[in-house]
Structures are given as structure tokens and as C-alpha cells.
Amino acid sequence: MALFEMKWLRRFVRRNTSPIPEHRADLWKRRLSIGYAILAWQAFGLVCYMVYTGRNDWAKYYGYKTEDELSLSPAQQFARHVKVEGTGKIIRISGFSKVEEVPFDSSTIDRVKD
Structure with a gap:
């Protein structure tokens, strides 16, 4: 608007x-x-x-990201940031084809304290 x-x-x-x-x-x-x-x-x-x-990646350069956070994919980092609960799948798509499908379980990823 x-x-x-x-x-x-x-x-x-x-x-x-x-x-x-x-x-x-x-x-x-x-x-x-x-x-x-x-x-x-x-x-x-x-x-x-x-x-x-x-x-x-200024957070990595200045040491604000831990090694655990760096090991996560961007999709897992985003799911963690928006506090997704439960299990699901993370699907990576390139063009019109599916490249990768990774199971996601929020209980396996440690939460960062706000």
C-alpha cells in the first residue's frame, strides 16, 4: 500500500x-x-x-555463528529461525526438477537462546 x-x-x-x-x-x-x-x-x-x-558472511567473519550453525543448510537455519516445530522434509529444487530431499526434525537441531 x-x-x-x-x-x-x-x-x-x-x-x-x-x-x-x-x-x-x-x-x-x-x-x-x-x-x-x-x-x-x-x-x-x-x-x-x-x-x-x-x-x-559477516556473522561468520566476526565469530557470531558457531560451528553448529555453519554446518546447517540455509533451509535448516531458516526453519530454526522461524521456530518450526515437528518433522517434515526440506526439498531443494533447481529449475523444474527436484535435486534433493532431506528429512527435517526440529528436535534434532539445538535451539539458540534468544
Whole structure:
């Protein structure tokens, strides 16, 4: 839902602010878009740098993940994170074909204390 599709919010903003000239609004829109572009480019550069230096898994790099957590597949880590109870199957799919099917039992995976 877009921000101004909420009619009550639109009414609140229009009631409590005064209109500004169109040229000033356009000027600030351009300034903010340039600032956003610079910020996004810097964030992209930081991500590329972290991947290049081998720190793309920052939790592993800084020692926040234990060896037990690293031995789990991403699907098992996610199931553990959302606290799935009981047993089931984890199915890995590539394209339109099933690659692997692994049984999953939440009681065999130790829970991390929150």
C-alpha cells in the first residue's frame, strides 16, 4: 500500500501543512534524488568491498555463528529461525526438477537462546 493511498494520512498532511511553490518542490526533489543516488552507490560499493575481502558472511567473519550453525543448510537455519516445530522434509529444487530431499526434525537441531 503506497503511503498516500491511506486517505486519513493524506488528509492529515494536507490539513497540517501549507502548499509550497512548484519550482521549490522540484528543486528539493532533485536534491533528494541526487543524495539518494550517492547513498545507494556508496552502499553498493560497501557490499562489493565486503564480498571482495571475504566478509560477505559477516556473522561468520566476526565469530557470531558457531560451528553448529555453519554446518546447517540455509533451509535448516531458516526453519530454526522461524521456530518450526515437528518433522517434515526440506526439498531443494533447481529449475523444474527436484535435486534433493532431506528429512527435517526440529528436535534434532539445538535451539539458540534468544
